[in-house]
Amino acid sequence: MPLGLSHVVLNAPSLEELNKAVAFYNNLGFQTLSPTKEGDVWLKLPAKCSQNATDLTLRILISTVDLSPRPTLEEDWSRLSGGLVLLSNDLEKRKSHLNSIDAKYQEYAEDGELYTLDPLNNVIVFTDRPALPNLLDLPQIDSNSSKKDHAVPRKIAVLTSGGDAAGMNASVRAVVRYGISKGCHVYGVYEGYQGLVDGGDRIRRMDWKSVRGWLSVGGTSIGTARCMPFKTREGRLRAAENLVHHGIDSLIVCGGDGSLTGADVFRSEWPGLLDELKKANRITEEDATTYGHLTIVGLVGSIDNDMAGTDITIGAVTSLHRICESVDSIGTTALSHSRAFVIEVMGRHCGWLALMAGIATGADFVFIPERPPMEDDWESTMCAVAHRHRMLGKRKTVIIVAEGAIDKSLKPIRPEYIKDILTDRLGLDTRVTTLGHTQRGGSPAAFDRILATIQGVASVDAVLRSTPETPSPLIGMTSNKVTCGPLMKAVELTHEVAKAIGEKNFARAMELRDPQFAEEFNAYTASTILDDESDLLPAHLRLRIGIVHMGAPAGGMNAATRTAVRYALNRGHTPFAIFNGFPGLVHGSIEELTWIGVDGWISHGGSELGTNRAVPGEDVDMGMVAYQLQKFNIQALMIVGGFEAFSGLIKLNEAREKYPSLCIPIGLIPATVSNNVPGTDFSLGSDTSLNSIINACDSIMQSARSSRRRVFVVEVQGGMSGYLAVEGGLATGANTVYIPEEGIKLERLQSDVRHLMALYLDDDADKSEGRIILRNEKASKTYTTDVISNILKDEGRGLFDSRTAVLGHIQQGNTPSPMDRIHATRLAMRCIDFIEQHTGAALEKAHLLVAVVGLTGAEVHFPSVKELVPKADLANRKPNKAWWFEHRDLVDLLSGRGLFTPEAQESLKQQ
Ligand code: ADP
Secondary structure, three states: OHHHOOEEEEEEOOHHHHHHHHHHHHHHOOEEOOOOEOOEEEEEEOHHHHOOOOOEEEEEEEOOOOOOOOOOOOOOHHHOOOOEEEEOOOHHHHHHHHHHOOOOEEEEHHHOEEEEEOOOOOEEEEEOOOOOOOOOOOOOOOOOOOOOOOOOOOEEEEEEOOOOOOOHHHHHHHHHHHHHHOOOEEEEEOOHHHHHHHOHHHEEEOOHHHHOOHHHOOOOOOOOOOOOHHHOHHHHHHHHHHHHHOOOOEEEEEEOHHHHHHHHHHHHHHHHHHHHHHHOOOOOHHHHHHOOOOEEEEEEEOOOOOOOOOOOOEOHHHHHHHHHHHHHHHHHHHHHHOOEEEEEEOOOOOOHHHHHHHHHHOOOEEEOOOOOOOOOOHHHHHHHHHHHHHHOOOOOEEEEEEOOOEOOOOOEOOHHHHHHHHHHHHOOOEEEEEOHHHHOOOOOOHHHHHHHHHHHHHHHHHHHHOOOOOOOEEEEEEOOEEEEEEHHHHHHHHHHHHHHHHOOOHHHHHHHOOHHHHHHHHHHHHHHHOOOOOOOOOHHHOOEEEEEEEOOOOOOHHHHHHHHHHHHHHHOOEEEEEOOHHHHHHOOOEEEOOOHHHOOHHHOOOOOOOEEOOOEOOOEOHHHHHHHHHHOOOOEEEEEEOHHHHHHHHHHHHHOOOOHHHOOOEEEEEEOOOOOOOOOOOOEOHHHHHHHHHHHHHHHHHHHHHHOOEEEEEEEOOOOOOHHHHHHHHHHOOOEEEOOOOOOOHHHHHHHHHHHHHHHHHOOOOOOOEEEEEEEOOOOOOOOHHHHHHHHHHHOOOOOEEEEEEOHHHHHOOOOOHHHHHHHHHHHHHHHHHHHHHOOOOHHHHHHOEEEOEEEOOEEEOOEHHHHHHHEEOOOOEEOOOHHHHHHHHHHHHOOHHHHOHHHHHHHHHO
């Protein structure tokens, strides 16, 4: 086939016509592929039969389309469009064959062409001149095609090492695909460093398709191993030799601190290793010069989140998901039997998993290595806390212990010992649960898929930027931004934590963890453990605080309320629930909240208080709002909600001049799946929603893949914000996304159809691949989800089918994700702090009273509503600038769009 067209689909109106067509093509030399399905037959014409460049796959399937009228012999068949072009070096022989099967033909001898018709009225051209244009004019994907920006392509190897972590696959996928799009040759090293030491087929060139579907797969598909030989110089010598023999000049290592230490050792030894190999004649002089520098880039894949130089490691959040699922489940049995559970979680020398699990599940006590209990008799303190909680009405006690937990004299704290204490001193029916390896596994959470993807991309960029002079970088994440710092320094600092703990310098150990760690630890103790009246404010500073939910439900609303209530009570305030939003306030639906009343809310989805979209000053009379606040003597408000809540905040701020009872501190904790509240990078509920989307899309993909070649147009929420579509698209490996920020144009749809056709043409003939497009609900008024799906169906020319899936309210999620619970806890506590700090503010500072409690990067800030209004697009209900928009192009690029740029097409033609 000219220009490498390799797959063609023909439509037959009935089984009878289909069988005739199959017989006709069999006669031409096409072989029917098994297994055959009635009404959908695949045939193959081996390249050698027609002297084509590639094998030709022909698919004939029954469709509802009528046959076009059969051209008569009087017509000029060379003017008919569409059909197959086959090379034939002996047209005379071809003619006699056609005669023998009684097929009519037209001959254009001067052009070296013979035209005939198949039973489905498609024209077939036999030619002895191979320069005919490609009839479908679609480029094929060459997975290893490279933009020719380097004379010699960079050869990058990627390996995963140490303990497996969810998201490692996503990072390998990103490295492979982004690397290819940048013109590099990418190699997968199987079985971690062992593969490097062994060489051979453990170092394999990866192509675009080799990583398809990897985003949702847990663990690592290229394998990992603990490799003793790599710890020896002889092992590293062999590893260096193998890299040189493969012509590899860069190595991306995804692993924990051990693996990255190994990478750092390898880097520092590299010149010496090459020298030794050269002297032993294991590599040539030329090789030693060409590969004189090895670029090493580190990606941190570790469930422990124990690496310095990054706030979070790939796999830690998924692990936290698994822990929280288990602790939530254990919680129900504990509650039923009024039991105590001591749960040991992983984390080696790092307490991140244990602390975060403690926060996210509302555990009564947590033991971590960085901050051992400071008391000599910590057993009594723990018992006092558990007892107090029991006295307040709790029926369950949950203690979380990090596997590396120690007391202040470095003696390990073991779960069995805690169990004995609780049983003996409090008489509690206590059980120990060690979660073990369940914590490692499973499909990665949305957060890890996105983190691993953007870091994988950054690691390739780091390779391309590197020079022999630049130190090896470590790709990290600090304050929600991908960073690229020195690997060596990060490794050193990481080892310092263990050293500081060993020296009992716990303050230093805490300092070496990321800054939120200490804040979160304080949030945990202040809202859980210090409920012994030790944290009470003097009576005159105690406030009556109203809590109200606004807008649609979002995961984490209840968690925020729970923490606010408990922390407020610990400080001596009185928290009030305002039921059913501002209409509820107007009706006086206000009730005091108690410590035990919010028990269990940390894991409850939806809104326990009831939420309402009505905006004060618009849908609800502001005078009545002010009146009720005054009547109940509410001295501060905590609002939990989305953009309606932000609009309400503006109205409340404006009305303060008129109503003195509104001159109180008001903090808004952003909570909406759309993540469109100005003043924050993340809203509560958006992470829960992303996880619901990826779960739904994983199921949809499975269905699509199992049945037939299908493109699902999945409609997601988000209002006028494309956050869920873009981040969901990145996390599910969507083919593309439609978002309101861009709208949808006809040209765009056309190019998307062409791209999908090219992808399906390139798929293996006997595989049915599913693909997904995410469309935000408001991306276009004209091109609705149904319209797009119908266009794809019609324009797919039988190559693929299309269906829609509108996820709707599923996206609000069931139980909130751990990240939403943790953010909720932190923001709620800071909101109460904000309220305390701004009570009785001087009038000139009054504008600071009404603020969003927002996350900027990893830090909590309190931008006032006055400051935020100019930064908001009020008409479209979103901030003017969205940090996530920089991920938009990555979705298309990682689905193969980069290979279809005009220059890539040109480069394909030249190959
Ligand atoms: P993790 O990367 O999860 O911390 P390990 O500590 O087990 O896991 O390290 C994984 C692998 O990295 C080891 O099996 C070994 O091959 C390599 N490695 C670890 N430390 C070193 C070192 N100091 N020198 C060379 N290789 C090392």
